Amino acid sequence: MGKHLTISRRSFLALVGAAPLASAALTSKHIPVGLELYSVREDLKKDLMGTVRGVAKLGYECVEFYSPYYDWTADYTKKVRGELDALGIRCYSTHNSMVSFAPGGINKAIHLNRILGAHYLVLAHPGEVSSTDDWKRVPDTLNKANGVLQGHGMHAGYHNHDLEWKAVDGRKPIELLAENTEKSIMLQLDVGTCLETGNDPVAWIEKNPGRIRSLHLKEWSPQNGYRVLLGQGVGRWKKIFAAAESTGGVEYYLIEQEGSDYSEMETADRGPKAYRELHA
Secondary structure (H helix, E strand, O other), rough: OOOOOOOHHHHHHHHHHHOOOOHHHHHHOOEEEEEEEEHHHHHHOHHHHHHHHHHHOOOOOOEEEEEHHHOOOOOOOOOHHHHHHHHHHOHHHEOOHHHHOOOOHHHHHHHHHHHHHHEEEOOOOEEEEEEEEHHHHHHHHHHHHHHHOOOOOEEEEEEEOOOOOOOOHHHHHHHHHHHHHHOOOOOEEEHHHHHHHOOOHHHHOOOOOOOOOOOEEEEEEEEEEEOOOOOOOOOOOOHHHHHHHHOOOOEEEEEEEOOOOOHHHHHHHHHHHHHHHHHH
């Protein structure tokens, strides 16, 4: 018999983190449910590590850091990764501004995201855009960045807000983005803004098979806007989940809450239960 190979827990987690999410999806029907940390942004500003620990205790399996993470040092990012590993939760993607996709900023973004174990660098906002020509430059930026990211085992992604659903020169920018970006670029669907603009998230998922690899589970209602809790608005969640899992190619869900009548952590606490009830 040969010598047994021993491997530390952290090394094992690192190896698991290197495996493509798509491969995991082929072997398991379980889809991780996480929290977009913008939901607890005020708590995060005061105590990032403590807030992440609190989120993990609520039952979330992953988190998504938003753009201020880009200001972290490599050493601090390693401490955050160590905390995630100790808690047994993952960071599959981060939200980024245009700087993370520009030639002068992408290397830092890659370095930090490799430390975190993220698979997707998601563009959270395109910056100042108004004309069709402005919007056409966004896919070009994403495609170029995606070519670089693929060499590091990552992909670019795009997260929609409401402006992408509003027609410019007779075309919805979201359609222009989908048509002109490489298929390996994730289209991260913000369900709430899709609903608020009167669009159908199920139809959008079905129109873009395999590209809706994560969704922000954000609710909306005419009475309370985005402050309504998950499941208490107009979202047809069972149909959204069915489309995401049968057609969209979803790899993980992220609950997002922009606010509510409760504190940030109390609001976050209600998310997993609401998801389980809606997904049953």
